[in-house]
Amino acid sequence: MQGGLALRTLALFGSSAQQERWLTALADGSVLGSFALTEPDHGSDSVSLETVARRDGDAWVIRGAKKWIGNGASGGITFVWARVDDEAAEEHGAVRCFLVEQDAPGYTGTVIRGKASLRAIHQAHIVLDDVRVPLDAVLPGTKSFKDASTVLYATRSGVAWSALGHATACYEASLAYATQRVQFGKPLAKFQMVQERLTHMLEDLTAMQLYCRRMADLETAGDLRPTQASLAKFHNTRAARRIASTARDLLGGNGILLENGVMQHMADIEAIHTYEGTESVQALLLGRDITGMSAFA
Ligand SMILES: Cc1cc2nc3c(=O)[nH]c(=O)nc-3n(C[C@H](O)[C@H](O)[C@H](O)COP(=O)(O)OP(=O)(O)OC[C@H]3O[C@@H](n4cnc5c(N)ncnc54)[C@H](O)[C@@H]3O)c2cc1C
Structure with a gap:
């Protein structure tokens, strides 16, 4: 802000x-x-x-x-x-x-x-x-209104970074919980389905990191296009939602307790998913860029 x-x-x-x-x-x-x-x-x-x-x-x-x-x-x-x-x-x-x-x-x-x-x-x-x-x-x-848009384009890359931060915290909380929580006589982390879920989280997280990394390079070179920032925001807030949702579930009932560090991130991701242009608005901006046709109204 x-x-x-x-x-x-x-x-x-x-x-x-x-x-x-x-x-x-x-x-x-x-x-x-x-x-x-x-x-x-x-x-x-x-x-x-x-x-x-x-x-x-x-x-x-x-x-x-x-x-x-x-x-x-x-x-x-x-x-x-x-x-x-x-x-x-x-x-x-x-x-x-x-x-x-x-x-x-x-x-x-x-x-x-x-x-x-x-x-x-x-x-x-x-x-x-x-x-x-x-x-x-x-x-x-x-x-003109374009000047307001110029500010928002620039801050969208920051939202993609925020999503990465929230998602990283959720992933780390999940991994820590899975290694210490014992069910059926062994840590959750030893179950194949739990390992698969952690893998999906890491898959999303790594893609988010790559978006941010590439954006930083483009921004440093002065080459970041507004729709590239839109794509990063679109991808990263969606992926962060998936990660938070998996993390919340992996922590079981404890996942809804604020003290376990997932629920607050999950709630915060909802706001960043909406502001600086909702998911649908980013899709419309990207769709216009891809097709050359505006579907806004
Ligand atoms: C926590 C928070 C902080 C904020 N901070 C600021 C701030 O500091 N300054 C500021 O100016 N604003 C701020 N905003 C406002 C934010 O930018 C708006 O909430 C956002 O642009 C969406 O507008 P809306 O909430 O009115 O939703 P709406 O525009 O009413 O959208 C509701 C739903 O309809 C969908 N929708 C809308 N139009 C279309 C369409 N053409 N096609 C398909 N779907 C569509 C949207 O994607 C969304 O899912 C903030 C919002 C939040 C939640």
Whole structure:
């Protein structure tokens, strides 16, 4: 959230004055940042966002609502994506990003309660009730929805890495459990079916590692294409779900206890499987790349 979405948005699109003021504070964590694109009525079709910014004298006035915004009620800053209603529409409509301090009048961030996944970070429901920000609050590098997509493409590779981390923890928990849990007079690890299950987990895990490794090489060379990051996210979150599910089962009843380290990963994988573009959205992006035909709508 902090490094992938907020900091990257500022680094890619912010003015030198905005960067001077906020980059270091975001990088060292003294200010928490958030990236507000999703809306209550627009998740996968966030391209249809309805939050509007209009010019009023020496200010922009922003009106709308955002949902699921990490750090959105942290007292820090929010990069709010909004449709600008007084500019000519570009390819995806004139969509720009605004740097909004969370203590601005009219900004209300309410933490979403009852979350069973990624409980270490809060997400907020944000209401923007005619929030006035100065004219220079707009990030000058943002012109269209494509700019929001650029940030998300870049962070998708990070999601593939997250999936690998969660899955590795599940695999390691399974292997440790299988070697120490004794049933029918011998450790689970001595049963052929258990060994086969561990093999399937390792098969998935190794493929995930290779995706990440290849992505890192491409990224370092500046050659990573957005759809390659999509494919890695698609593959790795799906594989992580399979591994977590097998691990949970291999631990038997103990698998549902938080103290045994699988259930939390299993729950967290559900969120990363959905955000930064769901499995189906990645498939649509990939399908468009493969066929040259868009099946989005
Ligand atoms: C924990 C968490 C953190 C998040 N953090 C942020 C954040 O910081 N900032 C932010 O802006 N957003 C954030 N999000 C929002 C996230 O990006 C959205 O949840 C995601 O884009 C999916 O949107 P949705 O939840 O509205 O699902 P929907 O779009 O309503 O999708 C519901 C289901 O329909 C499917 N579907 C949708 N369209 C199609 C189609 N055309 N064809 C086939 N199937 C389709 C989806 O794949 C999904 O299975 C976060 C979400 C979560 C859960």
